[in-house]
Amino acid sequence: MSSSVEAITVLSSDGDEFKITVSAAKLSKPLNWMLEDVCFSDDCDEVPTIEVNSKTLVKVIEYCEKHAPRANSGASDSDAEELKKWDIEFMKMDVKDILFHILMAANYLHMEGLYDLACQTAADLMKGMTVSQIRKIFHIKNDFSSEEQEQLRRQHPGCSFD
Amino acid sequence: MESHAPYLPQEIFTNILKRLPVKSLIRFQCVCKDWKRLFKTPFFIAEHVRHSRCSVLVFNRWGYKHKRKTLCLIDHDMQVLKYEDPFSLVRRYNMIASSSGGYLICLDDKSSFLVWNLATKELLRCPKFLAFAM
Numbered sequence: 001m002s003s004s005v006e007a008i009t010v011l012s013s014d015g016d017e018f019k020i021t022v023s024a025a026k027l028s029k030p031l032n033w034m035l036e037d038v039c040f041s042d043d044c045d046e047v048p049t050i051e052v053n054s055k056t057l058v059k060v061i062e063y064c065e066k067h068a069p070r071a072n073s074g075a076s077d078s079d080a081e082e083l084k085k086w087d088i089e090f091m092k093m094d095v096k097d098i099l100f101h102i103l104m105a106a107n108y109l110h111m112e113g114l115y116d117l118a119c120q121t122a123a124d125l126m127k128g129m130t131v132s133q134i135r136k137i138f139h140i141k142n143d144f145s146s147e148e149q150e151q152l153r154r155q156h157p158g159c160s161f162d
Numbered sequence: 163m164e165s166h167a168p169y170l171p172q173e174i175f176t177n178i179l180k181r182l183p184v185k186s187l188i189r190f191q192c193v194c195k196d197w198k199r200l201f202k203t204p205f206f207i208a209e210h211v212r213h214s215r216c217s218v219l220v221f222n223r224w225g226y227k228h229k230r231k232t233l234c235l236i237d238h239d240m241q242v243l244k245y246e247d248p249f250s251l252v253r254r255y256n257m258i259a260s261s262s263g264g265y266l267i268c269l270d271d272k273s274s275f276l277v278w279n280l281a282t283k284e285l286l287r288c289p290k291f292l293a294f295a296m
Binding site: 104115122123127131140142143149152160161 | 170173178182188
């Protein structure tokens with residue numbers, strides 16, 4: 001059954017309530033399925049929980065609301081260009097603090113556009129990082145023996161383990 | 163101030179890493195053994211190539227003065243990428259094919275075929291009699 005309301009209320013994993021318009025929620029496949037299956041009306045007391053923390057959910061909803069008009073109706077080239085600039089500004093965020101959470105949320109909510117954007121942003125940020133910065137951010141331990149490090153250095157003289 | 167980044171699953175990891183240029187991947191193979199192994203898997207290589215910007219070889223320049231040859235490629239954005247021949251292969255050779263988004267090129271230097279990976283700078287020499295027998 002299709003929904004008869006303009007916006008629905010969802011709960012974050014922290015238990016906070018958020019409003020999201022139906023057209024924006026449709027950007028997420030699981031939310032779209034839910035909208036098709038459940039009748040949301042003003043007297044409906046069913047509030048779905050999204051397993052994403054409040055801080056991340058605010059950003060995800062912001063992205064959805066911005067992209068929904070274009071996703072639903074298509075857009076001109078100038079709109080697409082404006083949206084691209086907006087995406088760049090939107091993605092200016094701390095990697096550890098929020099970007100990784102956005103990645104997890106976009107993956108969980110099956111949001112292809114946001115997932116691609118977040119992956120590309122993470123890759124662009126990683127380009128400028130040192131090997132030890134990468135290890136720290138991804139919680140990785142250096143498991144090369146000193147002999148293996150030496151061998152890799154010989155093969156690729158520019159290689160650094162720090 | 164230490165914030166807690168979530169542990170990303172392998173699938174997300176791979177999706178980020180396949181977007182990195184080869185130069186970064188060579189650097190990041192020193193991160194850990196798992197990453198080094200991952201970068202060599204056919205699956206990852208195929209995913210990376212699919213994401214890479216395609217480049218084509220347009221001309222090779224003979225630098226007899228410096229006894230070095232420079233291969234010039236033009237990429238997706240019409241940028242010219244120059245690769246110095248790291249092996250000082252001063253003999254004349256012809257490029258006969260390129261693949262993997264222009265990273266892998268095959269050269270013919272009369273006595274053998276050379277497969278040169280521009281990204282990793284690895285060179286495989288294949289004698290012609292062997293190549294014809296295949």
